[in-house]
Amino acid sequence: MKHTRNFYSRDTKDVAKELLGMVLVHGYFSGYITETEAYIGTEDKASHASWRKKETCFPMWGPAGFTYVYFTYGMHHMLNIVTEQPELPAAVLIRSLEPVTGIDTMIKNRNTENVQNLTTGPGKLTQALGIDKSHNNIDITESDLIYITNEGALENFGIVTATRIGIDYAEEHKDKFWRYYIKDNPFVSRT
DNA sequence: AAAAGGATCACCT
């Protein structure tokens, strides 16, 4: 079943870890979540909430269980799930998936037949699943278009804790071990 | 090693 808002309204690192192995669904696309990162509060200089204007990253300041999709590097969308209470802006970045359904269309969207190259990176998976800014601020506890479920989820896997990627500017927060991925799963962006 | 390319922001005029 889909997670309730209570599931997402908790400590971001716990949510990030527990989302591993869960099934992300978008239309007829679905995949196991294999890699996540936590972004927590205005003190975390890697988080948009610390340096972007509130109205630009407003979903992070709202209730948990909503998407926050943004665009960067002139070509990539990133998919985040908002966590914690509204007063605390925080989110989990979905970094990698293991494709389950809709693989034929993912191959078209990504223009590669290498299944291990379809969704193993935050920009790759949004391209493969056709996620863009129109998917910003959607309530995934209510939506039937995009949601996360534990039905058919992976079980009995190890979790590796690591530092986050691509945030060298984040000063004292750049070495936080806030990235999580499934041990021995080949569908992760980096090990 | 670096280009690709759009959105955003701080700062200027």
Next chain:
DNA sequence: GGTGATCCTTTTT
């Protein structure tokens, strides 16, 4: 209203 710098990346050299 314009400029320059930056970015939670990917791809190709």
